[in-house]
Amino acid sequence: MNSTTALAELPQLARRTLSDTVYEALSDLLASGRLAPGDRLSLRQSAAALGVSVMPVREAVSRLAADGVLEVAPNRVIRVPVMGAAAFRALAETRIAVEGLAVARAAERRTATELAAIRRAEAAFRAEAEAARPDRARAVQLNRDLHFAIYGACGLAPLQEIIARLWLKAGPVINLDLRAHPERLLQGFALRRHAEALAAIEIRDGSGAAAAIAADIREAAAFIMARGGLRDAHEGD
């Protein structure tokens, strides 16, 4: 029985289908803003670009579409949705509420190990943001790492999944803005909010940490909306 018990311990090695790979590839494209809102997507072209058949792309796209990250128009045209100002605001408010929830829980329940991981992530982001010549793509990734290091300490797996989906949905518009406006002074704000959140998490101040993250999200959203790049209704191409 020992051997079987030992065998049961080893992690089931992930079965990686082509659909999963394509899904990740498209997710990356969306999260990094290389696929901007309004961009169209062709199954056959994507399949050809990835060197696979249309089948895996179909499954990946259907999953993305189920999450609202992509949409299939009645014309049967696949594209990344153009979010109106109202929709973007609703998404931001939802993020503030849900992520605030996760942060508050994380602050109250974090272990010493998790706190250390959060500290490392904060330091890494700070280092990149304060660098003489910061790499934007890397900064975005480190920002994401920091946020999810915090959310990972909330102890609620379903909540983390929800947040991941929200980020995927918000990714294109946020990163598109980041590409269009590199001179983003927002990083100063982000740094301050992150520091506030970290300090609150250290003293297990749930509501304080939630307030910091809420401010982080709210300021970033306000920054993007101030650009006026979001139209409402009239999806005029």
Next chain:
Amino acid sequence: MNSTTALAELPQLARRTLSDTVYEALSDLLASGRLAPGDRLSLRQSAAALGVSVMPVREAVSRLAADGVLEVAPNRVIRVPVMGAAAFRALAETRIAVEGLAVARAAERRTATELAAIRRAEAAFRAEAEAARPDRARAVQLNRDLHFAIYGACGLAPLQEIIARLWLKAGPVINLDLRAHPERLLQGFALRRHAEALAAIEIRDGSGAAAAIAADIREAAAFIMARGGLRDAHEGD
């Protein structure tokens, strides 16, 4: 320009693909508990039963799997996940947090129209629950209608989608229990909590409404967990 503006107003009639139909059919099966945790699902058999090819079933299943409502084991076996006690508890806590959020917002922002709809839904559920010979399936549906009538007043579409997904995930285990134990006295609890929530919503008491719904969810979860039907780890068939 008037005509085009007017035309833009009318709702794009939903383009209904076979995949969507299959998705709804499977969702119904899951939500109603006819597909119980641990049950296996065959693409070809499902396709044959529905009178379609495997293609639409594949897409529907992949979407369900992306939501965690179904799972594909490394053996490539599709089945509805067996939730351990810990996972179920985490799901319940997430529901309490997220749905509490939605209810609190709904209580504070509900319009008179929305309040009326909530009242109607509450009355409908009460009538069915207090009937001499209540129809379980119908009671479940009315309970769902009531909850979503409330959540619909929160004004945050993304939040509603999140909750719908959570319900889909919790549906199989909850309704399986409901099938196995018809003599569920929980309806008495549910009625009281619903009344409390309605009263709080009427006076725009956000935290009160959240507390009522939280109690509703918590009691239902405790009821199910008391059955001991949820194993942890060792997915012994």
Next chain:
DNA sequence: GCTAGTGATCTGTGATCACAGTTTGGGCGA
């Protein structure tokens, strides 16, 4: 009598084909 091997059958996955609908570009007419 019981275990180990083995073949048939079923599984999901991926590729290819077929089709109806849309879009688009070029050519014809005014």
Next chain:
DNA sequence: TCGCCCAAACTGTGATCACAGATCACTAGC
């Protein structure tokens, strides 16, 4: 030269085929 129309090329959707791996029942061997 401008506008319309038709046809070719695209779009996603669905069905069918092909394949590797897993499962299971059966049988041969100990």
